[in-house]
Amino acid sequence: MSLTTDISELESHAGPQAGTMPSFGRLILLTLQDDFLKELDGKGRSLNTLKNYKTDLDCFNQYLSDKYPPHAIVTFDLEAILLYGKYLQVKYTSDNSRRRRVQTLRIFFDFLVSKHIFSSNPVRKIPSSPKFVDEPRPAPFSEVKTFWHCLLQEEHEAKMTRLSGQNISISELLSKRNQILIILIFGAGLKVSDVSPLGLRDLILGESPRVMVKPAKRDPYSIPLHPSFSNIIDDYLKHLEQLKAAFNIQFDQAFFNANPYKILSGGLSPRGIEIVFEEYRKKLMIQTTPKSLRQACVFKWIGEKIPDSVIKEWMGVAPSYDLSPYKDKSLQFLYSENALAKISESYLENRPSAH
Secondary structure, eight states, X not given: OOTTTOHHHHHHHHOOOTTOOOEEOHHHHHHHXXXXXXXXXXXXXXXXXXXXXXXXXXXXXXXXXXXXXXXXXXXXXXXXXXXXXXXXXXXXXXXXXXXXXXXXXXXXXXXXXXXXSOSSOGGGGSOOXXXXXXXXXXXXXXHHHHHHHHHHHHHHHHHHTXXXXXXXXXXXXXXXXXXXXXXXXXXXXXXXXXXXXXXXXXXEOSSSOEEEEOOTTSOOEEEEOOGGGHHHHHHHHHHHHHHHHHTTOOOOBSOEEEOSSSXXXXXXXXHHHHHHHHHHHHHHTOOOOHHHHHHHHHHHHHHTTOOHHHHHHHHTOOTTOOOHHHHTTTTTOOOOHHHHHHHHHHHHHHSOOOX
């Protein structure tokens, strides 16, 4: 059943009457949720956003499954929503987790109001949990340097094992790609959702390299990159074009998917970036995640005396965002991109040359 083809059947089960709220079973609710997600998809929401909405709605569905018999007809009034709020209080210790699930339910019921299934949104009658800033847990700088050195070593080993006549191997390019991921997350504080859609033209090189960020709900803005990384990015982009030509594939994205033998497609999803980090965590026995690396970047900016207003702009957060959890610990976490640059320079000077 869909909203457009079977609305009359739904109204027979759920049509709101004066002074009452709609009642229907979970199968109809699941259909409505499916239509809601399809509408969001049609509006261009990212796969990551759709996945998060579905996860939040699945929590509501699990609550209904635990509370009501399989074929029960549920009245979705204020009382039912308040009981769900109590369920969330028990299930989650994080205020932000509770807040997100209430917010998703509020948006879903707004959708039902827009389709005239509900005359009003019961979720809007309850307050959501206040949003709190998570306690920052940045990646230790020792792990950042270990990660960086590993990528340099991988690149060199791949270069040493090139086939005769090869300008670059796919393994070498993957190592270069992963170096750029570190530069953009640790150097520019980008979220994986910011990194994933970057295009080739969003990496601006030269004496003052920058990355252009294009959020869906605000104007584009740029974040400066450390000048010493300009050559690394330029080298990656040149070799990327070489292998794109070799595999007869074209795309405008800055990143790519590949197997050990060839480039498969342009683009690297947020989940794909997370998987890259998961693989290195296992290999190096470290705890670094994209989130902890991004938090390390915030501490780096604070150590560089970047103004709060600029840090918030680069983070993509509201001016009211509270940086005090970072500032209170700023002397405990010290970072330097110069140190990574020196590791790269030292590595280039001391490693044996490729054949």
